[in-house]
Amino acid sequence: xxxxxxxxxKSTKDILGQDIGLNQLRLNLKKPVFIYGPPGTGxxxxxxxxxxxxxxxIIELNxxxxxxxxxxxxxxxxxxxQKSLFNKGKIILVDELDGISGKEDRGGVQALLxxxxxxxxxxxMVANDPWNSRFSQxxxxxxxxxxxxxxxxxxxxxxTKICKSENIKISDKDLRELSIxxxxxxxxxxxxxxxxxxxxxxxxxxERERETSIFNAIQLILKSNNPKEVLNILDRxxxxxxxxxxWLEENIALEYxxxxxxxxxxxxxxxxxxxxxxxxxWQHWRFLVYIYDxxxxxxxxxxxxxxxxxxxxxxxxxxxxxxxxxxxxKLKKDISIKIAKKVHTSIKHVKKDxxxxxxFINKDIIKELNLSEEEAEFxxx
Amino acid sequence: xxxIWCEKYxxxxxxxxxxxxxxxxxxxAMVEKKNLPHQLYVGPxxxxxxxxxLVVSHELYGDSxxxxILELNxxxxxxxxxxxxxxxxxxxxxxxxxVPKICILDEADSLTKEAQQALRRTMEKFSNSCRxxxxxxxxxxxxxxxxxxxxxxxxxxxxxxxxxxxxxxxADNENLKIGNKAIxxxxxxxxxxxRKIYNILQSCSSISKEITNELIxxxxxxxxxxxVKKILENAVSGDFxxxxxxxxxxxxxxxxxxxxxxKQVQREIWELxxxxxxxxxxxxxxxxxxxxxxxxxxxxxQLEALLSQFVLLGK
Numbered sequence: 127x128x129x130x131x132x133x134x135x136k137s138t139k140d141i142l143g144q145d146i147g148l149n150q151l152r153l154n155l156k157k158p159v160f161i162y163g164p165p166g167t168g169x170x171x172x173x174x175x176x177x178x179x180x181x182x183x184i185i186e187l188n189x190x191x192x193x194x195x196x197x198x199x200x201x202x203x204x205x206x207x208q209k210s211l212f213n214k215g216k217i218i219l220v221d222e223l224d225g226i227s228g229k230e231d232r233g234g235v236q237a238l239l240x241x242x243x244x245x246x247x248x249x250x251m252v253a254n255d256p257w258n259s260r261f262s263q264x265x266x267x268x269x270x271x272x273x274x275x276x277x278x279x280x281x282x283x284x285x286t287k288i289c290k291s292e293n294i295k296i297s298d299k300d301l302r303e304l305s306i307x308x309x310x311x312x313x314x315x316x317x318x319x320x321x322x323x324x325x326x327x328x329x330x331x332x333e334r335e336r337e338t339s340i341f342n343a344i345q346l347i348l349k350s351n352n353p354k355e356v357l358n359i360l361d362r363x364x365x366x367x368x369x370x371x372x373w374l375e376e377n378i379a380l381e382y383x384x385x386x387x388x389x390x391x392x393x394x395x396x397x398x399x400x401x402x403x404x405x406x407x408w409q410h411w412r413f414l415v416y417i418y419d420x421x422x423x424x425x426x427x428x429x430x431x432x433x434x435x436x437x438x439x440x441x442x443x444x445x446x447x448x449x450x451x452x453x454x455x456k457l458k459k460d461i462s463i464k465i466a467k468k469v470h471t472s473i474k475h476v477k478k479d480x481x482x483x484x485x486f487i488n489k490d491i492i493k494e495l496n497l498s499e500e501e502a503e504f505x506x507x
Numbered sequence: 508x509x510x511i512w513c514e515k516y517x518x519x520x521x522x523x524x525x526x527x528x529x530x531x532x533x534x535x536a537m538v539e540k541k542n543l544p545h546q547l548y549v550g551p552x553x554x555x556x557x558x559x560x561l562v563v564s565h566e567l568y569g570d571s572x573x574x575x576i577l578e579l580n581x582x583x584x585x586x587x588x589x590x591x592x593x594x595x596x597x598x599x600x601x602x603x604x605x606v607p608k609i610c611i612l613d614e615a616d617s618l619t620k621e622a623q624q625a626l627r628r629t630m631e632k633f634s635n636s637c638r639x640x641x642x643x644x645x646x647x648x649x650x651x652x653x654x655x656x657x658x659x660x661x662x663x664x665x666x667x668x669x670x671x672x673x674x675x676x677x678a679d680n681e682n683l684k685i686g687n688k689a690i691x692x693x694x695x696x697x698x699x700x701x702r703k704i705y706n707i708l709q710s711c712s713s714i715s716k717e718i719t720n721e722l723i724x725x726x727x728x729x730x731x732x733x734x735v736k737k738i739l740e741n742a743v744s745g746d747f748x749x750x751x752x753x754x755x756x757x758x759x760x761x762x763x764x765x766x767x768x769x770k771q772v773q774r775e776i777w778e779l780x781x782x783x784x785x786x787x788x789x790x791x792x793x794x795x796x797x798x799x800x801x802x803x804x805x806x807x808x809q810l811e812a813l814l815s816q817f818v819l820l821g822k
């Protein structure tokens with residue numbers, strides 16, 4: 127048995143460094159819970175340990191099972207509605223939610239929404255990156271619990287315990303290095319420790335390419351002054367370029383309070399956008415490397431100050447604002463389409479001069495344009 | 508019964524068209540021979556491009572003009588799909604009148620390059636059954652192969668006398684009282700865009716039949732809120748986040764494009780309460796950003812970069 131399985135926490139007492147997450151989970155078991163955080167922070171382990179403590183049975187669903195409602199029923203079946211043979215409570219655990227693909231598993235998220243509504247047992251969902259838009263409805267209906275990266279000292283303590291019980295001789299210095307290198311991922315640290323234990327030598331342990339959340343990437347770019355540190359960070363974010371740019375666009379202003387830094391950073395972003403335009407115009411994809419350099423290292427070194435302390439980053443608001451506005455102004459658009467046809471011009475042009483039209487459109491013209499009652503009402507306000 | 512004036516006063520025959528005499532004469536001759544080439548009309552908004560081609564349609568097809576023309580506005584449907592489907596379907600069948608049909612592509616300069624490429628083939632293939640008339644503000648945005656297939660006509664902005672004639676004509680018909688000062692104001696504000704003149708006049712007349720220049724200015728400022736100034740003032744005083752929020756709101760609510768905004772920004776720079784040297788720097792930045800906007804992908808990011816310069820060079 128490898129170390130990771132052998133030292134898996136049996137009870138919540140064994141869980142280290144996730145006190146807040148664990149408590150929140152305990153308090154919110156009555157409703158659907160959505161746990162998220164980077165790999166190796168103890169999300170799944172905590173749930174298993176908790177179920178163990180409470181003597182609950184876990185029904186585990188892998189994301190790939192979630193293609194449609196029928197398939198869920200075939201796995202979970204009626205068990206979500208009745209207690210098990212031994213009268214045990216149940217927890218339904220949906221692990222690796224990131225694995226639901228947007229296109230092929232269409233219906234998966236819908237099926238999950240039905241499940242969390244119908245289930246009489248707690249449903250716990252787990253994902254690394256919950257900010258993907260396809261999870262937005264799940265986010266709204268669930269209690270979100272954040273499992274943060276573990277502090278390296280916590281990992282150091284865990285490793286020390288394992289060394290003791292396995293009788294591994296390794297210097298504190300090496301152990302500390304392993305803990306730091308693991309970057310908050312306790313599973314990675316334990317795996318590395320196991321390899322090191324064969325020959326007691328740290329050499330040859332490879333770095334892991336880690337996928338990281340957009341929050342972490344933004345934080346690194348906006349806080350760091352070291353271009354090399356941030357250069358490839360956006361490659362590790364599971365998000366396309368346009369979205370990355372929107373996130374940066376939203377958050378630069380929240381972090382860079384010095385106006386010189388602010389102006390320089392937006393200038394870099396604007397240049398990156400120019401190359402983005404050139405890619406679409408000429409299909410010259412080579413420019414992509416420059417865009418990534420500009421928006422990672424470029425934005426990082428455009429600041430001459432250091433910004434300490436916590437900044438609350440936000441999701442990009444612009445796209446949502448535009449969408450909300452369009453919903454609200456659908457009538458204006460419908461009216462503009464009718465006017466544009468009548469006066470032989472573009473809808474865009476009519477919208478620009480909408481206030482003129484609005485002023486002089488009277489009963490006769492409403493009739494001429496064939497506006498609906500609702501549209502006519504809209505013009506009155 | 509009240510109608511929309513810019514349609515009510517649209518000319519129906521060649522002799523009612525005001526201005527653009529040399530072009531009108533040439534087109535008229537071609538229409539008489541019932542032999543129209545593909546055409547490209549280039550010129551600013553509201554100088555009679557659409558009016559001319561609509562007159563052509565009336566003359567060629569009489570009452571059945573509507574069946575024989577397809578009018579598309581490229582800025583609303585600028586994708587390649589429209590060219591591939593709608594335009595092709597229209598162009599491939601012959602007209603019952605024996606005269607080729609006309610496909611009018613308004614604001615053709617906002618068609619994507621790919622759509623223009625697709626159009627080029629269609630124009631050639633179906634030129635027996637359909638002639639194209641492309642209307643554009645700038646010919647530089649029309650790809651060369653298309654320009655070479657068209658007879659190009661460059662429309663000039665209407666001169667003062669022509670605008671006067673138009674305004675007096677409306678005033679007589681609608682019983683408006685309008686003085687010279689008001690006419691001057693209209694000429695200046697509209698920048699020669701006749702549709703805009705009709706719209707402003709009709710809005711004013713919904714308030715008073717006596718059109719003064721004060722009324723005109725009030726009407727125009729009402730339609731173009733001075734929000735841009737406030738946005739810049741926010742930026743200059745250092746509140747970037749607030750100014751960008753307001754900017755987004757303005758662009759959405761007034762339906763303004765990035766270019767519309769930057770035009771107003773450039774005008775407002777000189778009114779700001781900052782050092783003159785910095786105003787000059789901002790003008791330069793404004794030019795740079797306007798250039799980048801043409802090349803770039805996201806206008807709003809470009810405007811944010813500009814706003815951050817106002818923060819930098821502010822108080």
